[in-house]
Amino acid sequence: MLFKIWGHLFFFLIGITIRITGKEKISKNTKCVVVANHHSFLDTPMIYAALPFFVRPLARSDYGKIPLFGYIYRIAAIPVNRDSISSKKESFQKMLSAIREDGTNIFIFPEGSFNETDSILKPFFDGAFRIAKASGQPIVPVLFPDTIKRWHYSSFWSWRPGISRAYILDPIPAEVVARLEIKQLKELVYREMEMHLIHIDT
Template identity: 30%
Template sequence: MLRLLRFVAHRFYTTWSTFWFVLPFVVTYPAQWVLRRRPTWHPYLHTLNRGWSIFAIRMWGMPVEVVKKNQPPATQPCLYVANHSSYIDIPLLFKAIPGFINIVGKSSLANVPLWGPIFGSTYITVNRESAVSRGRAMIQAKKSLEAGRSVVIFPEGKISLKPGEEMLPFKDGAFQLAIATGVPIVPVSMPLNHRFMPDVAGTLRVRYSPLRIVLHDPIPTTNLTAADVPALKEQAFRIIASEFRPEAAGIPAPSTLRASGAPANSKPASAETQAVGSQPQFLPNS
């Protein structure tokens, strides 16, 4: 009986959360489609997207803690580097980071029906398997920072197989960009997103879970050179990982009406490492 109630509760909450995420988009879609047509209208489109994110998160009903440490003036463009752990990373970033920000997302987002063309025309998309695409994305991000528009990058490149516990090695691009433009780097920790909506292939799994996002102290990059990239990268990595919680590690198990053993998405550690294609970084508190 308890398993049945848990199964029904999980299905209901997944449906509820999906409904309140999709409805605001459907209602505002005509306005978004119009606003995407001219770059001068994109700040208003981003404001609409931020409102959509805030409303949906509020309707999900769980507490959200936003911590902002010594943030720079609103007129100072920054490069935000965040861990990547869930489908809701972007909505939570839109909620927490003020101003007309830009974000670098995977190119497949631009192929999502209806919403994809809007995202692709307003933000930066990149095919991480293509050197040409990566170079183009960095040029766009540089122009954005030079125009005074902050940029968000996920330096892992993709979601870790153990989000909230282990991060993939950071790539150099974001840190090279910050040094080239002289803008400060703001590390961003989102240690609990994977508990609410994990990246599980072939299924949509939503669980009621508190969320937390921390915008850490800015790291200045003035007077740094390319030789400082490894140290800068390691510094940001450790700051972001400092907010990870051992008790929040792991993906929520699927709800089922049948007794089962290990979760369907569990794999031996060696298989996970092979799937990623590189050795993950192990954190002190993992």
Template identity: 30%
Template sequence: MKILKIPFLLIWRVWFYLLIIVTIILMAPFLLILTAKEKYYGMFWKMVRVWAKFLIFAMGFRLSIQNDQELECDKSYMFCPNHASLMDPFVLIALSKNPIVFVGKQEFVKIPVFGFFYKRVVIMVDRSNPESRKRVYEKAKQKLQNGTSMAIFPEGLVPTENVILAPFKNGAFSLAIEFGIPIVPQVYYDCKRFFSWDFFKGRPGVFRVRQHKFIATKDLKINDKEALKQQTFELIYNDLVNDSKYMKDTNRPNNEREFKSPI
């Protein structure tokens, strides 16, 4: 039966990339205008949210959200979801009415068409370059105003199927403390199950998302970043290992739930 599904999976996957390419080309004139000046970013975000929702819907997915705490429109946050699928950024964009600035990898600039607009709206970082990391702070300070938030996938890119939750990097937690903005831990249970890195796996379905209560950083010092990182890691990790559907698709037995420290 699995062999019979392969042609349909390939068509479905190709459909995803065609959707992205065609919609970006169609939106290009508007994106050129809305990414030209910082004051247009709010309108840009509304357009991108519609785009993200359309892509999720057109791929046969739906969203089921559990919010332990609601966002306030005039406040800034640091969003920290787990990351195990190409669909993760689209889910994050679709969920947030607050404009979000992503901190992303410089390598994505090389992607044709997408890369052109990516470099105009994303704070790019080269983790191997200390000077690049310093520039992230400067650019973030400029953008974190009028309710604009930030988003960093603290694991980085996780292509392997058997990883429950990869060790977190420091960037999100250092920035959150630096600017006194709360961490918003989000748990994506199903993106990996339904749209994994494996081209021959996946299907339409419901993406369950849990947004935990926010973790305050206002009174923290930079030396507290390790404890903050550990707290966020444990919160997301415990949710994932206690979800039988997620664990089934990590290619690991449920009894292998040893904690892996992010430090």
């Protein structure tokens, strides 16, 4: 609840109005792994404002030093050093523990970092899909088509007031997650997110 309040207050203070589509597809009791596209510093606070439940994000270990957001990352995120195999293994086990022992939902950007390309999405890493399969959780894809317009990744102090939309897509059921191989699951979620982003922008 604290993080949701923080999210809404933050957006109010910087003059951004959030509009959410697909809220009926999940509830505060939903257990899942959440994935989203990543274009902006706004993406993480958008998740806290858009979802009815708490999530722990997987985040680069140096994100705790970011102004404004560092405190949130330090107390909520599961840190990972992507250059370290041991760090990635440790983070994976922490995510599994958070899901199995604490009942916490996990949030991951499958692109890994900001999409600074001309493509709608960057190629996905395996992590989000491995954790969903290992934990037996469904996957909930979320899209942020406007955050790059509101706060571009290239300049930290450059936010612009306006509307920022969040689209919650149909969850990928746990039985589908269990049935598909990692590569197939990753391709399925990628296609769903890509298709909806194209539709939103046309």
